[in-house]
């Protein structure tokens with residue numbers, strides 16, 4: 001990531017805090033958010049303590065995109081906000097690289113059956129920190145090649161600065177105008193990698209199965225089970241395609 005180029009492309013659309021290396025851009029952003037700053041974009045060239053959901057590690061070597069955007073907390077549900085960010089990431093990748101990707105409800109971006117990017121949304125008083133990580137390269141020998149993919153696998157030399165700036169721009173613009181729930185959720189349905197497939201999820205440590213049938217108007221995932229339709233919220237559940245390994249660019253708890 002080239003800081004000067006990123007600043008030039010952003011063209012002042014949002015204040016930028018750039019670090020060649022940091023622990024976690026979300027942690028940095030949470031400090032700034034607690035001071036009342038928003039909007040601010042925090043970007044790092046690499047992270048030494050990148051975090052995913054549920055306390056997992058998000059490996060963040062040089063070459064990926066690690067960005068956190070502080071915005072005033074919108075009134076929308078967490079699922080709708082996260083869905084909207086997923087749409088922004090999809091559109092940014094398609095517009096800047098011609099790469100068509102899918103959404104694994106609700107936080108993950110997939111291509112070719114593997115995870116390319118993840119989203120971590122965290123609240124800090126009246127602000128939210130939207131963290132987005134896009135894999136630049138899956139290092140050989142890291143043990144993740146079966147489940148994770150990267151920009152390098154699909155694009156010769158990805159324009160990371162442009163991708164980052166377009167994601168930030170689309171997110172800020174959408175939040176400024178207010179998220180259009182119906183358009184956002186319909187896009188998520190069209191790009192879903194789960195709908196129509198058998199999925200598994202856990203309730204109180206017990207594995208449950210069903211077929212993912214819809215993303216509801218509230219942004220929840222509707223699953224048809226033997227006991228009827230179950231609607232899952234993103235905070236409580238980790239949903240996977242049945243038969244898939246732990247599904248991310250995440251290695252440890």
Ligand code: BTN
Pocket residue numbers: 023024025026027047049050051052053058065066067068107117118119120131132133134248249250
């Ligand atoms: C997930 O896959 O569960 C979400 C991953 C989110 C990773 C991004 S990288 C930028 C920001 N900083 C972090 O520590 N995490 C997010």
